[in-house]
Amino acid sequence: MGEFWPVPDVLEYLAGSWRVERSVLDLASGAEGQFSGTTFFGPLDGGGLLHRESGTFVWQGVPRPAERTLRFLPGxxxxxxxxRFADGRPFHDLDLATGHHVADHPCSADLYRGEFTVRSADHWRTVWRVRGPAKDLALTTDYVREG
Structure with missing residues:
Protein backbone atom coordinates (compact mmCIF):
# COMPACT_ATOMS: atom_id res chain seq x y z
CA MET A 1 0.00 0.00 0.00
CA GLY A 2 1.26 3.46 -0.90
CA GLU A 3 1.43 6.61 1.16
CA PHE A 4 -2.09 7.69 0.10
CA TRP A 5 -5.40 5.84 0.19
CA PRO A 6 -7.60 6.78 -2.82
CA VAL A 7 -11.21 7.79 -2.09
CA PRO A 8 -13.62 7.13 -4.98
CA ASP A 9 -16.56 8.85 -3.22
CA VAL A 10 -15.53 11.59 -0.78
CA LEU A 11 -18.99 12.22 0.70
CA GLU A 12 -19.54 8.52 1.34
CA TYR A 13 -16.06 8.27 2.90
CA LEU A 14 -16.56 11.22 5.27
CA ALA A 15 -20.10 10.37 6.42
CA GLY A 16 -20.33 9.50 10.10
CA SER A 17 -18.45 10.35 13.28
CA TRP A 18 -14.71 11.03 13.64
CA ARG A 19 -12.43 11.62 16.64
CA VAL A 20 -10.43 14.82 16.10
CA GLU A 21 -7.02 15.77 17.49
CA ARG A 22 -5.48 19.07 16.29
CA SER A 23 -2.24 20.76 17.19
CA VAL A 24 -1.81 24.48 16.56
CA LEU A 25 1.62 26.10 16.50
CA ASP A 26 2.18 29.84 16.20
CA LEU A 27 5.50 29.87 14.34
CA ALA A 28 6.07 33.55 15.13
CA SER A 29 5.72 33.33 18.92
CA GLY A 30 6.21 29.62 19.58
CA ALA A 31 2.84 29.44 21.35
CA GLU A 32 1.07 26.09 21.13
CA GLY A 33 -2.48 24.88 21.40
CA GLN A 34 -4.46 21.65 21.07
CA PHE A 35 -8.02 20.87 20.07
CA SER A 36 -9.66 17.59 21.03
CA GLY A 37 -13.18 16.66 20.07
CA THR A 38 -15.42 15.04 17.50
CA THR A 39 -16.61 15.80 14.00
CA PHE A 40 -19.88 14.47 12.64
CA PHE A 41 -20.66 14.48 8.93
CA GLY A 42 -24.44 14.15 8.53
CA PRO A 43 -26.82 14.49 5.57
CA LEU A 44 -27.45 18.01 4.31
CA ASP A 45 -30.80 18.99 2.80
CA GLY A 46 -30.35 19.19 -0.95
CA GLY A 47 -27.32 16.87 -1.00
CA GLY A 48 -23.90 16.88 0.56
CA LEU A 49 -22.84 16.69 4.19
CA LEU A 50 -23.08 19.04 7.16
CA HIS A 51 -19.79 18.95 9.11
CA ARG A 52 -20.20 19.74 12.82
CA GLU A 53 -17.06 19.85 14.94
CA SER A 54 -17.11 20.37 18.70
CA GLY A 55 -14.66 19.91 21.52
CA THR A 56 -12.16 21.73 23.71
CA PHE A 57 -9.42 24.03 22.47
CA VAL A 58 -6.52 24.60 24.89
CA TRP A 59 -4.41 27.65 24.04
CA GLN A 60 -1.40 28.38 26.24
CA GLY A 61 -2.90 26.26 29.02
CA VAL A 62 -6.39 27.80 28.93
CA PRO A 63 -9.21 25.42 27.87
CA ARG A 64 -12.25 26.78 26.03
CA PRO A 65 -15.18 25.10 24.28
CA ALA A 66 -14.85 25.32 20.48
CA GLU A 67 -17.05 24.40 17.57
CA ARG A 68 -17.43 25.01 13.86
CA THR A 69 -19.79 24.04 11.07
CA LEU A 70 -18.92 23.52 7.41
CA ARG A 71 -20.87 22.35 4.37
CA PHE A 72 -19.39 19.69 2.09
CA LEU A 73 -21.31 19.90 -1.19
CA PRO A 74 -21.02 17.48 -4.11
CA GLY A 75 -18.11 18.36 -6.38
CA ARG A 84 -18.13 26.00 2.24
CA PHE A 85 -18.47 27.86 5.51
CA ALA A 86 -21.75 27.50 7.41
CA ASP A 87 -23.07 30.72 5.81
CA GLY A 88 -22.40 29.40 2.30
CA ARG A 89 -19.21 31.36 1.53
CA PRO A 90 -16.63 29.30 -0.41
CA PHE A 91 -13.81 27.80 1.69
CA HIS A 92 -11.89 25.40 -0.57
CA ASP A 93 -12.19 22.61 -3.08
CA LEU A 94 -11.42 19.02 -2.08
CA ASP A 95 -10.55 16.10 -4.35
CA LEU A 96 -9.49 12.90 -2.57
CA ALA A 97 -9.69 10.58 -5.62
CA THR A 98 -5.93 9.99 -5.29
CA GLY A 99 -5.98 10.19 -1.47
CA HIS A 100 -4.07 13.50 -1.52
CA HIS A 101 -5.09 17.10 -2.23
CA VAL A 102 -3.73 20.62 -1.74
CA ALA A 103 -6.13 23.59 -1.52
CA ASP A 104 -5.66 27.33 -1.00
CA HIS A 105 -7.95 29.75 0.81
CA PRO A 106 -7.08 33.47 0.80
CA CYS A 107 -8.33 35.25 3.94
CA SER A 108 -7.73 39.00 3.93
CA ALA A 109 -3.97 39.32 3.43
CA ASP A 110 -3.23 35.83 4.78
CA LEU A 111 -3.08 32.63 2.72
CA TYR A 112 -4.30 29.32 4.10
CA ARG A 113 -2.81 26.30 2.29
CA GLY A 114 -4.32 22.96 3.25
CA GLU A 115 -2.84 19.56 2.50
CA PHE A 116 -5.26 16.64 2.83
CA THR A 117 -3.94 13.10 3.11
CA VAL A 118 -6.03 9.95 3.43
CA ARG A 119 -4.09 7.22 5.25
CA SER A 120 -6.71 4.44 5.41
CA ALA A 121 -10.44 3.76 5.46
CA ASP A 122 -10.49 5.11 9.04
CA HIS A 123 -7.80 7.83 9.18
CA TRP A 124 -7.19 11.09 7.33
CA ARG A 125 -5.14 14.18 8.10
CA THR A 126 -5.14 17.86 7.24
CA VAL A 127 -2.17 20.18 7.58
CA TRP A 128 -2.95 23.88 7.18
CA ARG A 129 -0.15 26.42 6.84
CA VAL A 130 -1.30 29.99 7.38
CA ARG A 131 1.06 32.73 6.23
CA GLY A 132 0.66 36.47 6.00
CA PRO A 133 1.00 39.72 7.89
CA ALA A 134 -1.49 38.68 10.58
CA LYS A 135 -0.63 34.99 11.04
CA ASP A 136 2.14 32.42 10.80
CA LEU A 137 0.53 29.16 11.92
CA ALA A 138 0.75 25.42 11.38
CA LEU A 139 -2.39 23.39 12.18
CA THR A 140 -2.23 19.59 11.98
CA THR A 141 -5.45 17.62 12.44
CA ASP A 142 -5.90 13.85 12.59
CA TYR A 143 -9.34 12.33 12.05
CA VAL A 144 -9.94 8.74 13.19
CA ARG A 145 -13.29 7.11 12.50
CA GLU A 146 -15.34 6.29 15.61
CA GLY A 147 -17.19 3.03 16.08
Missing amino acids: SSPGSADV
Whole structure:
Protein backbone atom coordinates (compact mmCIF):
# COMPACT_ATOMS: atom_id res chain seq x y z
CA MET A 1 0.00 0.00 0.00
CA GLY A 2 1.26 3.46 -0.90
CA GLU A 3 1.43 6.61 1.16
CA PHE A 4 -2.09 7.69 0.10
CA TRP A 5 -5.40 5.84 0.19
CA PRO A 6 -7.60 6.78 -2.82
CA VAL A 7 -11.21 7.79 -2.09
CA PRO A 8 -13.62 7.13 -4.98
CA ASP A 9 -16.56 8.85 -3.22
CA VAL A 10 -15.53 11.59 -0.78
CA LEU A 11 -18.99 12.22 0.70
CA GLU A 12 -19.54 8.52 1.34
CA TYR A 13 -16.06 8.27 2.90
CA LEU A 14 -16.56 11.22 5.27
CA ALA A 15 -20.10 10.37 6.42
CA GLY A 16 -20.33 9.50 10.10
CA SER A 17 -18.45 10.35 13.28
CA TRP A 18 -14.71 11.03 13.64
CA ARG A 19 -12.43 11.62 16.64
CA VAL A 20 -10.43 14.82 16.10
CA GLU A 21 -7.02 15.77 17.49
CA ARG A 22 -5.48 19.07 16.29
CA SER A 23 -2.24 20.76 17.19
CA VAL A 24 -1.81 24.48 16.56
CA LEU A 25 1.62 26.10 16.50
CA ASP A 26 2.18 29.84 16.20
CA LEU A 27 5.50 29.87 14.34
CA ALA A 28 6.07 33.55 15.13
CA SER A 29 5.72 33.33 18.92
CA GLY A 30 6.21 29.62 19.58
CA ALA A 31 2.84 29.44 21.35
CA GLU A 32 1.07 26.09 21.13
CA GLY A 33 -2.48 24.88 21.40
CA GLN A 34 -4.46 21.65 21.07
CA PHE A 35 -8.02 20.87 20.07
CA SER A 36 -9.66 17.59 21.03
CA GLY A 37 -13.18 16.66 20.07
CA THR A 38 -15.42 15.04 17.50
CA THR A 39 -16.61 15.80 14.00
CA PHE A 40 -19.88 14.47 12.64
CA PHE A 41 -20.66 14.48 8.93
CA GLY A 42 -24.44 14.15 8.53
CA PRO A 43 -26.82 14.49 5.57
CA LEU A 44 -27.45 18.01 4.31
CA ASP A 45 -30.80 18.99 2.80
CA GLY A 46 -30.35 19.19 -0.95
CA GLY A 47 -27.32 16.87 -1.00
CA GLY A 48 -23.90 16.88 0.56
CA LEU A 49 -22.84 16.69 4.19
CA LEU A 50 -23.08 19.04 7.16
CA HIS A 51 -19.79 18.95 9.11
CA ARG A 52 -20.20 19.74 12.82
CA GLU A 53 -17.06 19.85 14.94
CA SER A 54 -17.11 20.37 18.70
CA GLY A 55 -14.66 19.91 21.52
CA THR A 56 -12.16 21.73 23.71
CA PHE A 57 -9.42 24.03 22.47
CA VAL A 58 -6.52 24.60 24.89
CA TRP A 59 -4.41 27.65 24.04
CA GLN A 60 -1.40 28.38 26.24
CA GLY A 61 -2.90 26.26 29.02
CA VAL A 62 -6.39 27.80 28.93
CA PRO A 63 -9.21 25.42 27.87
CA ARG A 64 -12.25 26.78 26.03
CA PRO A 65 -15.18 25.10 24.28
CA ALA A 66 -14.85 25.32 20.48
CA GLU A 67 -17.05 24.40 17.57
CA ARG A 68 -17.43 25.01 13.86
CA THR A 69 -19.79 24.04 11.07
CA LEU A 70 -18.92 23.52 7.41
CA ARG A 71 -20.87 22.35 4.37
CA PHE A 72 -19.39 19.69 2.09
CA LEU A 73 -21.31 19.90 -1.19
CA PRO A 74 -21.02 17.48 -4.11
CA GLY A 75 -18.11 18.36 -6.38
CA SER A 76 -17.59 17.85 -10.11
CA SER A 77 -16.80 14.13 -9.55
CA PRO A 78 -17.65 11.63 -6.78
CA GLY A 79 -14.10 11.93 -5.40
CA SER A 80 -14.48 15.68 -4.93
CA ALA A 81 -16.41 18.16 -2.80
CA ASP A 82 -17.00 21.90 -2.65
CA VAL A 83 -16.30 22.92 0.96
CA ARG A 84 -18.13 26.00 2.24
CA PHE A 85 -18.47 27.86 5.51
CA ALA A 86 -21.75 27.50 7.41
CA ASP A 87 -23.07 30.72 5.81
CA GLY A 88 -22.40 29.40 2.30
CA ARG A 89 -19.21 31.36 1.53
CA PRO A 90 -16.63 29.30 -0.41
CA PHE A 91 -13.81 27.80 1.69
CA HIS A 92 -11.89 25.40 -0.57
CA ASP A 93 -12.19 22.61 -3.08
CA LEU A 94 -11.42 19.02 -2.08
CA ASP A 95 -10.55 16.10 -4.35
CA LEU A 96 -9.49 12.90 -2.57
CA ALA A 97 -9.69 10.58 -5.62
CA THR A 98 -5.93 9.99 -5.29
CA GLY A 99 -5.98 10.19 -1.47
CA HIS A 100 -4.07 13.50 -1.52
CA HIS A 101 -5.09 17.10 -2.23
CA VAL A 102 -3.73 20.62 -1.74
CA ALA A 103 -6.13 23.59 -1.52
CA ASP A 104 -5.66 27.33 -1.00
CA HIS A 105 -7.95 29.75 0.81
CA PRO A 106 -7.08 33.47 0.80
CA CYS A 107 -8.33 35.25 3.94
CA SER A 108 -7.73 39.00 3.93
CA ALA A 109 -3.97 39.32 3.43
CA ASP A 110 -3.23 35.83 4.78
CA LEU A 111 -3.08 32.63 2.72
CA TYR A 112 -4.30 29.32 4.10
CA ARG A 113 -2.81 26.30 2.29
CA GLY A 114 -4.32 22.96 3.25
CA GLU A 115 -2.84 19.56 2.50
CA PHE A 116 -5.26 16.64 2.83
CA THR A 117 -3.94 13.10 3.11
CA VAL A 118 -6.03 9.95 3.43
CA ARG A 119 -4.09 7.22 5.25
CA SER A 120 -6.71 4.44 5.41
CA ALA A 121 -10.44 3.76 5.46
CA ASP A 122 -10.49 5.11 9.04
CA HIS A 123 -7.80 7.83 9.18
CA TRP A 124 -7.19 11.09 7.33
CA ARG A 125 -5.14 14.18 8.10
CA THR A 126 -5.14 17.86 7.24
CA VAL A 127 -2.17 20.18 7.58
CA TRP A 128 -2.95 23.88 7.18
CA ARG A 129 -0.15 26.42 6.84
CA VAL A 130 -1.30 29.99 7.38
CA ARG A 131 1.06 32.73 6.23
CA GLY A 132 0.66 36.47 6.00
CA PRO A 133 1.00 39.72 7.89
CA ALA A 134 -1.49 38.68 10.58
CA LYS A 135 -0.63 34.99 11.04
CA ASP A 136 2.14 32.42 10.80
CA LEU A 137 0.53 29.16 11.92
CA ALA A 138 0.75 25.42 11.38
CA LEU A 139 -2.39 23.39 12.18
CA THR A 140 -2.23 19.59 11.98
CA THR A 141 -5.45 17.62 12.44
CA ASP A 142 -5.90 13.85 12.59
CA TYR A 143 -9.34 12.33 12.05
CA VAL A 144 -9.94 8.74 13.19
CA ARG A 145 -13.29 7.11 12.50
CA GLU A 146 -15.34 6.29 15.61
CA GLY A 147 -17.19 3.03 16.08
